[in-house]
Amino acid sequence: MNVGRSAWVVVGSLVLCAGLTLVGVNAFAGRLWRVVAGFALFVVGYRAMQYGVHGWPAIRTLRDTSDGLADLLTQGGGLAASVLLAAYGFVLMGRAVQTAETTPMLLSGVSVVLGYVIGHRVANDEVL
């Protein structure tokens, strides 16, 4: 891997880790939208790393075909649902730690894993 590509691993990782830090410090304070922003940064950092290492897609191929546009919308919607579900799961986790209630305790993991599976399916074709 050349220097330029290695740099994308570092840059993408910094963005991604900043996002996960935002997730952590805000989940236990119940601040859902900051947690959403944190997961959005995670997606941006991970994608930047993938494209930086393996090559950026040509924007024309996305714009010029209806298939490309449909794919883009499917990906965008899927990633938005994924980020919201994962963020909601972490906020539920924070709530469950404070209240020790059973429902958010059980739902937190389900929401995060479901969000992850949707996002990973959309972004990488694989379920996990």
Added chain:
Amino acid sequence: MSRRHSSIEFLGGLLAAVVGLTAAVWGSARGWSSPDVFLAVALSWSGYLFAHRGATGRFVDAPGTGEDPNVPASRTKRLGVVAAGLCMALAFPVGIHALVADSVLLLGAAATAFVGGYASGHWLLTGTAL
């Protein structure tokens, strides 16, 4: 494509990922400062990246192509994937209980269950652990 496998990198990376994840969740719940949580997150993510390189020979996979995901033909393997997903989901109540009970060891067990569930599910689906 070069494929360089290293068990030491894989296992050492996974260990760092679990330790970092445990510290990040513990610190977040205990009100650590953002830079401290960031360091724990960075340890966990770096561990994951090196474990990924140990397993596949590259830090990060190429983006998807929009094709259907691989679903194993074997029923046992499919059940295994569901069990792995459940293991990941159940790591959350265990981790929550650990934070309520103030047990960092139990939180480490929850982080191990999450990462272990992920790696085994990924292996069943794709043939590589990460």
